Amino acid sequence: MNLNKYDISTTYKATVSRNERLTPEDARDEVRHIVLNIADPSFVFVEGQSIGVVVPGPHDFGNPYHFRLYSIASTRQGEDSNLAELSLCVRRCFYIDDVSGERQKGIASHYLCDAPPGKEITITGPYGRQFLIPRDNSANLLLLGVGTGIAPFRAFVKHIFDERRAWEGKVRLFYGAKTGMELLYMNDIKNDIGQYYQQGTFKAFEALSPRPAVDAPVAIDRTLEDNAEEIWEMIQDPKTYVYLAGLSKTFKGLDKAMTNIAGSEEGYRQKRQEMLQQGRWAELLYD
Numbered sequence: 001m002n003l004n005k006y007d008i009s010t011t012y013k014a015t016v017s018r019n020e021r022l023t024p025e026d027a028r029d030e031v032r033h034i035v036l037n038i039a040d041p042s043f044v045f046v047e048g049q050s051i052g053v054v055v056p057g058p059h060d061f062g063n064p065y066h067f068r069l070y071s072i073a074s075t076r077q078g079e080d081s082n083l084a085e086l087s088l089c090v091r092r093c094f095y096i097d098d099v100s101g102e103r104q105k106g107i108a109s110h111y112l113c114d115a116p117p118g119k120e121i122t123i124t125g126p127y128g129r130q131f132l133i134p135r136d137n138s139a140n141l142l143l144l145g146v147g148t149g150i151a152p153f154r155a156f157v158k159h160i161f162d163e164r165r166a167w168e169g170k171v172r173l174f175y176g177a178k179t180g181m182e183l184l185y186m187n188d189i190k191n192d193i194g195q196y197y198q199q200g201t202f203k204a205f206e207a208l209s210p211r212p213a214v215d216a217p218v219a220i221d222r223t224l225e226d227n228a229e230e231i232w233e234m235i236q237d238p239k240t241y242v243y244l245a246g247l248s249k250t251f252k253g254l255d256k257a258m259t260n261i262a263g264s265e266e267g268y269r270q271k272r273q274e275m276l277q278q279g280r281w282a283e284l285l286y287d
C-alpha cells in the first residue's frame with residue numbers, strides 16, 4: 001500500500017468521544033471501537049470510505065509524522081445519528097522487528113487504542129471511492145470480512161436497513177473471527193449487527209477458527225464452500241456486488257474456495273475479472 005499518494009494537505013481536528021474494547025479481556029487481539037467528534041461540518045463521508053490518522057513525531061528515521069488509514073464504521077448520518085461523530089474499529093497491532101527480533105508496538109494503532117476521551121487527534125480524508133454501496137436498492141451484496149474488516153460492513157448494514165430502508169436485494173455477510181466472542185459487533189459486548197438478523201433480505205454467516213488456541217487461520221473459505229450453491233447463484237446475477245475487507249493474509253484461502261465454487265480456476269478468474277471491470281468486485285485489503 002503506497003501511502004504517499006494520499007493527499008494530507010487538509011487536516012481536521014478530531015476529539016475522542018469514546019474508546020471501548022470490543023474483544024474480551026482474555027482474547028489474543030485487542031480491538032477497540034473508537035468514536036471521534038469532528039467539529040468541522042465540511043468533513044463529510046459515505047459508507048466504505050477511510051480516514052487518515054496523523055500521529056505527530058518525531059518518529060524513528062527522522063519521520064516528522066506517522067500516517068495510517070482506518071475504515072469508517074459509521075454511516076454518512078454519523079455515529080448514533082450524530083453527524084459530527086464517526087467511529088473506527090482498531091486492532092492494537094504488534095510486529096517483530098526484522099533486526100532486533102523484538103516485539104514492537106504499531107505506532108498509529110497504539111496511539112488510537114490508548115487515546116482517552118477528550119484527546120485531540122489530527123485526521124485527514126475521507127479517502128476511497130471504490131468501496132461504495134450501489135445506488136440500486138435491488139442490488140445483491142456479498143460481504144466478506146475478517147477481523148477489523150467488519151468496520152465498513154457495519155456502516156453498510158446500518159445504512160441499508162436504517163437509512164435506505166427499502167432495500168430489496170439479498171445481503172449476505174460472511175464474517176470471520178477466531179472465536180464467537182471475537183465476532184466484532186456481533187458478540188455479547190456489542191451486538192449492533194446482530195440487530196439486523198430479523199431483516200428478511202439479510203443473512204450473516206459466522207466463520208470461526210477451527211483451532212483458535214493455536215492461532216489456526218479463520219475458516220472463511222470453508223464457510224463459503226459450505227454455501228457454494230447460493231454464492232455461485234448470486235455471482236451469476238448481474239445485480240450482485242462482491243466486497244472483501246480485512247487483513248490480506250486472512251483471505252489466503254479465498255481463491256481456492258472460489259475456484260471450487262466456480263468449478264474451475266478459469267471460471268473463477270473470468271468471473272472475477274468481469275466483475276472488476278463492471279465495478280462489481282471491490283477489495284479493501286491491508287497488511
Ligand SMILES: Cc1cc2nc3c(=O)[nH]c(=O)nc-3n(C[C@H](O)[C@H](O)[C@H](O)COP(=O)(O)OP(=O)(O)OC[C@H]3O[C@@H](n4cnc5c(N)ncnc54)[C@H](O)[C@@H]3O)c2cc1C
Nearest residue numbers: 068069070071089090091095097098106107108109148286
Ligand atoms: C484502506 C485501509 C483501511 C484500513 N482499515 C483498518 C481498520 O479499520 N482497522 C485497523 O485496525 N486497521 C486498518 N488498516 C490498517 C492500518 O492502516 C495500519 O496499517 C495498522 O493499524 C498498523 O499501523 P501501526 O501504525 O499501528 O503500525 P506500524 O507502526 O505501521 O507497524 C506495523 C507494520 O509495519 C511493519 N514494520 C514497521 N517497522 C518494522 C520493522 N522494523 N520490522 C518489521 N516490520 C516493520 C510491519 O509490517 C508491521 O506489521 C487499514 C489499512 C488500509 C490501507
